[in-house]
Amino acid sequence: MRYLVTGGAGFVGSHVVLALLDSGHEVTVIDDLSTGHRAAIPTGVPFYQIDLNNYEATYEIVAREHWDGVLHFAALSVVGDSIKNPFHYLRHNYCIAVNLIQACAENGVKKIVFSSTAALFGGNTQTTPIHEATEIHPGSPYGESKFIIERVLHWADTLYGLHSARLRYFNAAGADMLGRAGEDHRPETHLIPLTIDAALGRRPALELFGTDYPTKDGTCIRDYVHVMDLADAHIRVLEQLDRRSVTYNIGNGRGYSNMEVIESVERASGKKIPWNPAARRKGDPAILVADSTTLRKETGWQPQYSKLDDIIESALNWRIRHPDGYSM
Incomplete structure (x- = not known):
């Protein structure tokens, strides 16, 4: 299978790229390298340095060839920074996601895996553990931006048949067990x-x-979940998307x-x-x-x-x- 990965030079995205390659798939990466690292992309993997805010460039890559699915990791993701810069987070994360989702819907892509977050529940301090039916109450503009995108994906499925996996990560941590990738945020906040x-x-x-x-x-x-276990979850949910859209919380419990x-x-x-x-x-x-x-x-x-x-x-x-x- 052939998959397009946005944000594939970032922490989680780079580990998912490795898991896809290890599973025998072909992978192409899009990243603007604003927070990701070119060196995190394995040698030989096709790479396009594109800002997803550029709809024409995003559309051109999606339309260029057939993709069996798209995995979307690109986003601003620091909770504290989103408190300080709420409109920047809301605008940026929404716009790049809508550009990508529209390009997928209009070019016949049938599967998209979305990197969502437990921050959807950040304002809900009464419930633990948190399951998918727990009331969504974002405690930050970052969490709110992810919830808005989940709703966009709902309509992309309803109107275009674009099946999505909305994966609500808890705390991704660790590094590839073979030492091929790890965590390198600048500045580091984890x-x-x-x-x-x-x-x-x-x-x-x-x-x-x-x-x-x-x-x-x-x-x-x-709740800390190893990044390679998280990557494994992405491989597994791709099969679910043959039939329907799904929403999953991912953590160790x-x-x-x-x-x-x-x-x-x-x-x-x-x-x-x-x-x-x-x-x-x-x-x-x-x-x-x-x-x-x-x-x-x-x-x-x-x-x-x-x-x-x-x-x-x-x-x-x-x-x-x-x-x-x-x-x-």
Whole structure:
């Protein structure tokens, strides 16, 4: 099969590209490289540096040849930044998605996998674990932008027969177990790579945003899913799209606190992590844990790297081998 991947130079997208290649598929990548890395795209994979805000360029690539499906990862994705720049996030994420979805619908593409988010539920602090029927209540413009796109996909299916998988990730983490790809955001905002860099002496003391949450140790609790398990879910849901559109939450179903992340990195690295308490960030709920029962039942998906220590060990190994990320 032949798949077009947008945002394939980013963290999750690059790992899904590897999973598609490992499964014997042909892959073409679109990325504007604003946050992704050219070096994250495997040698030999066709690549187009395109801004999806450019509808004509997007349409031309989609129309150029037959695609068995499109996987859409390109987006602005930092919750805190979306609080500071709400209209930029809402406009950008919506526009690039609508451009892509329209191009797919008008060129006969029948499958699209959409990188959605648990941030759809970020304002719902009463429900845990969170399943697909949980009330959507975005706690940030980022989450809101993803929900709006899910509605666009609904209409693309209803009016054009474009089947979509709306995959609501919880916290993607870790790195390819063969060391081919890893996490390299600039600036980095995710807790696990920040904690690893603190352990390696590559950054000052870690800031823990909020130590007074109603949790066992006062810090936020999150559901971490290994990025290669997440990639495996994408491969599995493509088969579901032969018949219908689907919506799945993807997580391990177990939450770990920020303090537990620190303790796990300390075990893996053998280093004591320096950290300081900091004020809560707007848009951060106390607990976000997934109920992925539907995904498991309908696709047979089972995470292979569900232990936090395994996730962190893979991320640490990649960082040690690539201290400057994808920079050479």
